[in-house]
Amino acid sequence: MNVTDLHKILNDEQLLGVTTTEGPVLILAGAGSGKTRVLTHRVAYLIEQGVEPWNIMAITFTNKAAGEMRERVNNIVGHGAEQVWVATFHSSCVRILRRFADRIGFDTNFSIYDADDSKSVMKEVCKTLNIDTKKIKEKRILSVISAAKDEMINEEEFARQNESDFRMAPYISAYREYQARLRSNNAFDFDDLILKTVELLKYDPEVRNFYQEKFKYIMVDEYQDTNTVQFELVRLLTGPAQNLCVVGDDDQSIYKFRGANIYNILNFEQHFPSATVIRLEQNYRSTKRILEAANNVIRNNEGRKEKTLWTENEEGEKIRFKQFDSAYEEAEFIAMDIKSQLRRGNFKYDECAVLYRTNAQSRILEEKFINENIPYRIVGGVNFYSRKEIKDVLAYLKTIDNGDDDLAVQRIINVPKRGIGATSFGKVADYARAEGMSFYAALMEAEEITSLGKAVTKITPFVEFIEDLKKRQKDFTIAELIREILDQTGYVDELSAEGTDEALARIENIEEFINKALIYQQENEAPTLSGFLEEVALIADIDRLDDDEEYVVLMTLHGAKGLEFENVYMAGMEDGLFPSYMTITDDDDQEMEEERRLCYVGITRAKQCLTMTAAKSRMVRGEWQYASISRFVKEIPKEIMEGSVWEKPKNDFIELFDAAPKKSFAEKKKEATKPTAAADYARLTRGSEIKKTDLEFGIGDRVAHIKFGEGTVENIADGGRDYEVTVNFDRVGVKKMFASFAKLKKI
DNA sequence: GTTAGAAACAATCCT
DNA sequence: TGTTTCTAAC
Numbered sequence: 001m002n003v004t005d006l007h008k009i010l011n012d013e014q015l016l017g018v019t020t021t022e023g024p025v026l027i028l029a030g031a032g033s034g035k036t037r038v039l040t041h042r043v044a045y046l047i048e049q050g051v052e053p054w055n056i057m058a059i060t061f062t063n064k065a066a067g068e069m070r071e072r073v074n075n076i077v078g079h080g081a082e083q084v085w086v087a088t089f090h091s092s093c094v095r096i097l098r099r100f101a102d103r104i105g106f107d108t109n110f111s112i113y114d115a116d117d118s119k120s121v122m123k124e125v126c127k128t129l130n131i132d133t134k135k136i137k138e139k140r141i142l143s144v145i146s147a148a149k150d151e152m153i154n155e156e157e158f159a160r161q162n163e164s165d166f167r168m169a170p171y172i173s174a175y176r177e178y179q180a181r182l183r184s185n186n187a188f189d190f191d192d193l194i195l196k197t198v199e200l201l202k203y204d205p206e207v208r209n210f211y212q213e214k215f216k217y218i219m220v221d222e223y224q225d226t227n228t229v230q231f232e233l234v235r236l237l238t239g240p241a242q243n244l245c246v247v248g249d250d251d252q253s254i255y256k257f258r259g260a261n262i263y264n265i266l267n268f269e270q271h272f273p274s275a276t277v278i279r280l281e282q283n284y285r286s287t288k289r290i291l292e293a294a295n296n297v298i299r300n301n302e303g304r305k306e307k308t309l310w311t312e313n314e315e316g317e318k319i320r321f322k323q324f325d326s327a328y329e330e331a332e333f334i335a336m337d338i339k340s341q342l343r344r345g346n347f348k349y350d351e352c353a354v355l356y357r358t359n360a361q362s363r364i365l366e367e368k369f370i371n372e373n374i375p376y377r378i379v380g381g382v383n384f385y386s387r388k389e390i391k392d393v394l395a396y397l398k399t400i401d402n403g404d405d406d407l408a409v410q411r412i413i414n415v416p417k418r419g420i421g422a423t424s425f426g427k428v429a430d431y432a433r434a435e436g437m438s439f440y441a442a443l444m445e446a447e448e449i450t451s452l453g454k455a456v457t458k459i460t461p462f463v464e465f466i467e468d469l470k471k472r473q474k475d476f477t478i479a480e481l482i483r484e485i486l487d488q489t490g491y492v493d494e495l496s497a498e499g500t501d502e503a504l505a506r507i508e509n510i511e512e513f514i515n516k517a518l519i520y521q522q523e524n525e526a527p528t529l530s531g532f533l534e535e536v537a538l539i540a541d542i543d544r545l546d547d548d549e550e551y552v553v554l555m556t557l558h559g560a561k562g563l564e565f566e567n568v569y570m571a572g573m574e575d576g577l578f579p580s581y582m583t584i585t586d587d588d589d590q591e592m593e594e595e596r597r598l599c600y601v602g603i604t605r606a607k608q609c610l611t612m613t614a615a616k617s618r619m620v621r622g623e624w625q626y627a628s629i630s631r632f633v634k635e636i637p638k639e640i641m642e643g644s645v646w647e648k649p650k651n652d653f654i655e656l657f658d659a660a661p662k663k664s665f666a667e668k669k670k671e672a673t674k675p676t677a678a679a680d681y682a683r684l685t686r687g688s689e690i691k692k693t694d695l696e697f698g699i700g701d702r703v704a705h706i707k708f709g710e711g712t713v714e715n716i717a718d719g720g721r722d723y724e725v726t727v728n729f730d731r732v733g734v735k736k737m738f739a740s741f742a743k744l745k746k747i
Numbered sequence: 748g749t750t751a752g753a754a755a756c757a758a759t760c761c762t
Numbered sequence: 763t764g765t766t767t768c769t770a771a772c
Contacts, residue, residue: 062762090762114762190762258761358759363763380761414748421748540762558760580759598760621757622763754768 006041010034017245017278018042021049021217024272025245026265030309031294031604032285032564035247039219040069042245043084044076046217053083055216057237060088063543065221065562085215089230090190090538093197097188098530100207104200109530111187111398111405112537116386118142118189120407125177131170141174148175149191150227150259152198155179184438186404194229201236212239222562223248223268227259235271242272250305251298254558254598256590266305283309283604285564287316290610293636294603300635301593318642320611321633327364327572327618334569334613335368338552341567347609349375351566353553355602357578360620361571362554369552379555380541389495389506390513394536396485397478399440400469401529406432406439413443416489418462424455440466478532479517486510557602568606570599573614574627599632695725697746703727704745713744 007015017027017038029035039058047053060066066086074081087095094112101108113121122138125131131141148158155175162168182189188196201208215237220226223246226234238244246268253262269275283291291311298304324330334354341347354365359381369376384390392415398408414420431449432442446452446459465488469481476484486492492510495503520535521527542559553565557578572578579595603610612633617626697703701713711729725744 088762193762255761257759360759360763417749419748423748538762556760577759582758619763748772750770750772752769752771754766756766757764 006045010037010041011282013278013280013282014038014041016276017247017280018045020245020276020278021046021051022241022243024242024268024275025278026223026268026272026275027245027247027278027280028305028307029247029249029280030283030307031249031252031601032283033280033309034284035221035280036065036069036072038280039221039247040072040076042219043069043073043081047077047080047084051217053077053080054085055214056219057085057092057215057217058087058219059092059221059234060086061222061225061562062540063088063091063538064540064545066091067543069221088538089226089233090193091534093193093233094534094538096197096200096207096211097193098534100200100204101196103204103207104196105183106188106196107186107402107404109186109402111185111402111408112193112534113182113187113189113407114386114537115190116391117187117407121181121185122174122178125174125181129170129173129177131174136170141171141178144171145175145178146191147259149195150229152195152229152232154195154199181406184404185406186402187407191229194233198229198232198236201233208236211237215239216241217243218245220244220246221248222252224250224253224262224265225255225258225260226264227255228261228264229259231261231264242274244272251301251307251597252561252601254561254594254601256594262303266303279307281307281309283311284313285607286311286604287313287608289316289318289640290603290606292640293319293610294600296637297596297603297632297635298600301596303590303593317609318640319636320609320642321573321613322611323614323616323629325616327361327615328368330571330613330615331364331368334365334571334611335372335374337569337611338374338567339372341609347567348550349552350547350550352569353555353560353563353565353567353605354569354571355555355557355560355605356571357557357580357598358572359556361577365554365571369554375549375551377545377549377551377553379545379553379559383541384509384512384544385536385539387506387509389491389510392491393482393485393510393513394533396489397481397529397533399466400473400481401533403440404438409438409440409443413462416491416494419458420455420462424452424459427451427455428459473529477517477521478527478529479514479521481529482514482517557598560605561601564605564607566607567609568602568611570602570610570612572618573612573630573633574618575630576625576627577618578630579632596632599630697744702747704747710747 003015003019006018010018014034014037017025018041021042027035027038029038043056043058046056058066058069060069066088070081070084070086073084073086085092097106097110098108101110119138119142122142123133126133126136126138126141145158148154153161155172155178158175159172162172182192201211216239218234218238220234225248234244234246246265248265250262250265253260253265256262264271269277286294288311291309291313295308322333324333338347338349338352341352342349356362356365362378362381366376366378385394392412395408395411395415398405399412403409410425413425427449428442428446429439432439435442442449443459443463446456446463449456452459469484472484473481492507495507516536517532520532524531542555545553557570575584578599579592583591583595614627614629614633617624619625695716697713699713699716702710703713704710711727713725714728715726717726727744
């Protein structure tokens with residue numbers, strides 16, 4: 001495709017982004033301005049100009065983005081596209097380390113530790129160092145270490161910088177010990193994958209030259225979210241020609257807590273003085289009103305590159321806003337509205353997304369979605385691969401793959417129960433430490449550990465089992481290996497004997513996991529156990545989203561970055577939740593600006609329709625909390641908002657409720673407390689206009705609640721439109737509730 | 748050594 | 763409210 005042809009499908013700025021191939025380029029790409037389009041065509045253009053595909057590297061933020069880019073490049077280029085290096089920061093580093101980790105004292109079959117693994121290691125570290133985890137929590141130490149690693153401060157440098165501060169002493173020794181353990185386990189945590197790669201490139205000119213020569217053209221997506229160590233990595237990979245093209249939007253920088261350094265993008269022109277700067281400000285995604293809302297919110301931020309997005313799209317519907325009495329009603333409304341939109345043929349399920357600030361909010365939404373029989377998929381929360389049963393199976397695989405991985409071995413030594421308890425465990429661990437060997441190596445010579453006594457007879461069969469699998473490993477595919485493990489250990493049998501819903505769900509998860517192994521096997525030319533484990537370790541929640549299935553997506557605002565939907569709901573628009581309580585109390589206005597950017601990201605996900613909802617009260621950790629409408633909502637001009645009165649969806653709501661929701665695992669209890677659908681709807685449409693009704697009870701009266709049972713009224717407070725009643729229930733204790741929907745009966 | 752039930756505790760967002 | 767850790771009894 002020549003430049004004239006390209007001009008037919010790209011605007012002037014986009015074209016410039018595609019064809020400015022030499023030297024450093026900064027593309028400031030506003031939301032929905034077609035940056036993926038620019039990146040993919042840029043890759044295609046480079047190849048057409050005669051650049052070899054293997055000389056091109058594109059770093060993305062998620063595996064999903066990488067996959068999409070690869071697919072789109074494939075469609076334009078025809079052949080050779082698979083040779084382009086398209087990967088995330090983490091998987092790029094793994095690829096480099098798998099090849100050269102031996103140069104920094106690791107074995108190339110290293111394990112990758114996730115957050116759970118890191119925490120287990122840190123627990124051990126605190127135990128050995130006698131650090132009181134009541135005073136300093138493991139999580140706190142880990143986050144200090146992680147922040148240091150983001151800034152490229154290794155354990156020695158950290159010690160040097162903090163030696164004068166006695167309060168830092170435990171952190172210094174913990175950091176040292178933690179790193180020592182990772183090394184002896186032959187493992188990297190997430191941060192080390194990048195930090196160690198940077199160290200490798202820095203101190204090994206041979207490796208550095210190898211990659212600098214390989215990657216003649218580098219592109220980085222979502223550049224505003226890179227941190228210091230990632231910047232350094234990019235800098236080290238970029239050869240003297242400096243053919244580096246970064247794409248990002250400072251207004252969408254939302255990962256400061258993860259070390260993202262916004263100055264990487266704000267100061268790009270200082271880092272690379274010869275840089276060409278290109279601005280993409282035309283939005284192709286959203287309606288005029290949605291964009292106006294976004295612009296009006298984000299312009300309240302001070303530290304940003306001034307720009308205003310514009311669009312030629314149509315005006316569109318007003319932004320809808322609605323406040324409810326409780327999070328339950330909020331969730332109910334969203335579920336029903338989605339159903340009604342579907343019924344009217346406006347949107348299909350997969351065109352709708354519900355976005356929220358915290359994962360905890362997903363629970364109520366999920367409940368209502370089940371009730372209403374709406375297909376949904378929750379992104380985030382408990383990662384599939386961090387479920388207990390999956391981690392158990394993974395630990396077996398890791399033990400077979402990397403015997404030095406103490407963590408994996410220790411996890412499964414007594415799973416399922418083999419009668420090897422804490423005492424034997426401790427004896428083996430002591431022996432391993434004294435002899436300077438790995439835990440598994442100590443198990444192999446259990447006969448030598450005299451203190452074990454009879455316990456040896458429990459250990460030898462385990463070691464024999466693992467050794468047998470190691471030997472026969474090459475005869476199996478990964479899926480077969482997993483089946484073999486499950487058969488021999490009786491893991492699944494045990495679960496099915498248990499027979500509870502939970503156990504059955506675990507079996508299903510294991511089946512799904514085996515499926516993943518099969519898919520991996522099919523999709524890779526040279527599948528290896530290490531390769532599979534690595535893929536599993538680096539998979540993000542968002543990567544598991546399947547675009548072809550029809551379901552509503554529920555996820556955090558962070559998770560939504562880079563995605564778009566026709567119909568978006570932003571739930572929980574309350575001060576204290578979004579922006580979060582911590583942001584409000586903290587007087588650092590940087591934090592508030594980051595929250596605002598997050599809001600901007602949320603708004604700009606919507607193409608056609610945007611609905612914001614809030615609840616006056618919601619249950620947080622067992623307590624009712626009350627909140628007012630988010631300040632961000634108030635930053636949107638009234639003229640483009642449809643306020644608190646909610647329009648009835650024409651005549652279809654009766655029909656809507658005729659389709660009785662199929663009962664799933666939503667408990668019958670819930671069903672019992674559920675008023676009729678019509679009443680539900682009336683209540684929802686009434687929303688914030690609930691009229692005060694005269695109460696039939698007073699303070700001291702006995703009342704009955706449909707779910708909580710009987711109790712005594714302790715207080716009645718005038719809450720404006722409604723009464724807030726405090727009741728001391730016999731069974732469940734004190735609860736606060738609004739009279740109009742608590743439906744309390746005097747007895 | 749195992750297990751169940753009580754007590755303690757929890758504060759975003761993520762690779 | 764939901765999960766993790768501690769304790770006591772089998």
